[in-house]
Amino acid sequence: MNFIYDLHRTMMSQNLILVYQGDFTQESTKSILSMAERNLDSSGEDSSIKRKVFNVMVEALQNIVKHSDELVDGQTRSHAAIFLIGKESNRYSIMSGNPVRKSNVERLKKNLEHINGLDKDGLKELYKEIIKNTTISEKGGAGLGFVDMARKSGGKLQFEFPEMNADYCFFCLKVNVPRDTE
Amino acid sequence: MEILNLEGTEDTPKIILDKKNGIFEISGRSLPEDSAEFYRPVLEWIEQYGEQANPSTDFVFKLEYFNTASSKLILDVLSALEDIKGMKILWYFHEDDEDMEEAGQEFSELVEIPFEFKTY
Numbered sequence: 001m002n003f004i005y006d007l008h009r010t011m012m013s014q015n016l017i018l019v020y021q022g023d024f025t026q027e028s029t030k031s032i033l034s035m036a037e038r039n040l041d042s043s044g045e046d047s048s049i050k051r052k053v054f055n056v057m058v059e060a061l062q063n064i065v066k067h068s069d070e071l072v073d074g075q076t077r078s079h080a081a082i083f084l085i086g087k088e089s090n091r092y093s094i095m096s097g098n099p100v101r102k103s104n105v106e107r108l109k110k111n112l113e114h115i116n117g118l119d120k121d122g123l124k125e126l127y128k129e130i131i132k133n134t135t136i137s138e139k140g141g142a143g144l145g146f147v148d149m150a151r152k153s154g155g156k157l158q159f160e161f162p163e164m165n166a167d168y169c170f171f172c173l174k175v176n177v178p179r180d181t182e
Numbered sequence: 183m184e185i186l187n188l189e190g191t192e193d194t195p196k197i198i199l200d201k202k203n204g205i206f207e208i209s210g211r212s213l214p215e216d217s218a219e220f221y222r223p224v225l226e227w228i229e230q231y232g233e234q235a236n237p238s239t240d241f242v243f244k245l246e247y248f249n250t251a252s253s254k255l256i257l258d259v260l261s262a263l264e265d266i267k268g269m270k271i272l273w274y275f276h277e278d279d280e281d282m283e284e285a286g287q288e289f290s291e292l293v294e295i296p297f298e299f300k301t302y
Contacts, residue, residue: 030193047279048278054247065215128292131254131292132257135254136217136255140216140218140251142217142253145250147250
């Protein structure tokens with residue numbers, strides 16, 4: 001059972017304060033949010049930072065609920081994804097990982113790179129542009145999640161797509177929220 | 183006109199739309215699973231109200247948090263209010279919540295309705 005200790009040590013060394021793996025639904029989203037909120041409250045975190053962390057968390061979690069692809073591997077079908085929060089002295093990191101079909105990777109990458117290429121005003125313009133012209137998709141999204149995360153974070157969205165198998169990549173996303181208030 | 187009264191929950195806002203008593207308010211948190219479905223009765227109520235609106239309407243938004251899918255629906259609500267004469271938006275934000283203040287300013291730039299900003 002050494003893996004338990006290993007997992008514990010990994011979490012400690014990566015400064016993870018919350019890890020959830022499993023099926024993601026609106027119900028699990030609410031539970032994760034309230035757990036994280038309690039944690040932020042009990043640590044006496046500044047309310048504006050708390051709000052930003054909450055904001056990024058909601059978008060990250062609802063992205064998984066709405067967009068994570070079902071992994072089909074032979075007989076096995078899985079919706080499993082992972083969500084993590086890290087806390088360091090100068091920042092919170094909101095991280096997620098979920099399977100995406102390889103055919104969706106290029107579009108996702110382009111979208112993220114486009115957002116990362118914009119400054120504060122550029123993001124604001126893009127947000128207004130999308131909200132004026134978008135309609136809520138069948139999945140219930142407005143297409144604004146990444147833009148909003150970038151705005152609330154004030155930094156770049158970090159992402160990687162390690163390969164899972166011939167058909168899927170694992171979409172890893174990391175968004176930092178600084179803890180130093182200006 | 184019937185009163186629309188929805189109790190707030192941990193992921194949906196409290197909503198009171200009461201023509202007779204002149205109370206029009208959306209407050210709390212908005213991150214429903216299906217934002218379009220959640221706001222449909224609100225949009226329907228406003229459409230009806232538009233046909234027989236009070237001479238003036240102060241519509242209060244006092245939101246603590248909303249997700250991006252809700253922001254699209256809030257814009258739809260504002261667009262529906264835009265055509266009603268005597269409409270004014272009272273946009274409340276917590277005094278240290280710059281993001282909520284900025285969100286209100288952005289909405290005010292997207293619709294032709296007077297906005298009044300207030301802190302709580």
